[in-house]
Amino acid sequence: MIYPIVKFGNPVLEKPAEPVTEFGEELKKLVADMFESMYAAKGVGLAAPQIGISKRLAVIDVSFKEDPGAPLVLANPEIIHAEGKHTQNEGCLSIPDFRENVTRPKKVTVRAQDINGKWFEKTGEDLLARAFLHETDHLNGKLYLSHLSALKRDLIKRKIRKLMKAGEW
Numbered sequence: 529m530i531y532p533i534v535k536f537g538n539p540v541l542e543k544p545a546e547p548v549t550e551f552g553e554e555l556k557k558l559v560a561d562m563f564e565s566m567y568a569a570k571g572v573g574l575a576a577p578q579i580g581i582s583k584r585l586a587v588i589d590v591s592f593k594e595d596p597g598a599p600l601v602l603a604n605p606e607i608i609h610a611e612g613k614h615t616q617n618e619g620c621l622s623i624p625d626f627r628e629n630v631t632r633p634k635k636v637t638v639r640a641q642d643i644n645g646k647w648f649e650k651t652g653e654d655l656l657a658r659a660f661l662h663e664t665d666h667l668n669g670k671l672y673l674s675h676l677s678a679l680k681r682d683l684i685k686r687k688i689r690k691l692m693k694a695g696e697w
C-alpha cells in the first residue's frame with residue numbers, strides 16, 4: 529500500500545516519534561508499505577512520521593533498487609559516531625521542490641534494530657551517512673531546514689506559507 533507523504537506544516541513531522549516495541553507481522557507490513565511509498569515518491573529514505581505514523585522507524589535505499597543488498601530498515605536508530613564534514617545538496621520528500629546545501633558529518637555509525645528486533649551497527653559515508661542522519665533527525669522531530677542558516681530557513685518557510693495560502697501545498 530502506498531501512503532501519501534505528509535508535508536511540512538503537519539505537526540507529526542516536528543515531534544519526537546515513539547519507540548518501536550513490537551517486532552511482528554504488523555511491523556513487517558508497515559516496513560513493506562514504507563519501501564513501496566518511498567520508491568513511489570522517488571526517495572532514497574523515508575521515516576514513519578512522513579506517512580503520519582509517529583514511530584521510530586525508517587527505511588533507506590541509497591541505491592534506489594540498483595543494489596538488492598542496499599535496502600535497510602532502521603528501528604529505534606541512534607547515531608553513535610560521526611566524523612568529518614561533507615556538504616551536499618539535500619532535499620526531503622516532505623518538503624518537495626526545495627533543495628539546499630547542507631553540511632553534515634561525512635562518516636557516521638548508526639546503531640539500530642532490524643525488522644526482527646535484532647540490534648546492529650552500520651557505518652556509512654557520504655550519501656549513506658547523510659541518509660542515516662536525515663532519517664534519524666526525522667524521528668527526533670527535526671527537519672533538514674534546522675541545519676540551514678536562519679535566513680535561508682525563513683526564506684523557504686515564507687515560500688511554503690505562500691504555497692499553502694494558494695492551496696498548492
Ligand SMILES: [Zn+2]
Pocket residue numbers: 619620621622662666
Ligand atoms: Zn526527509
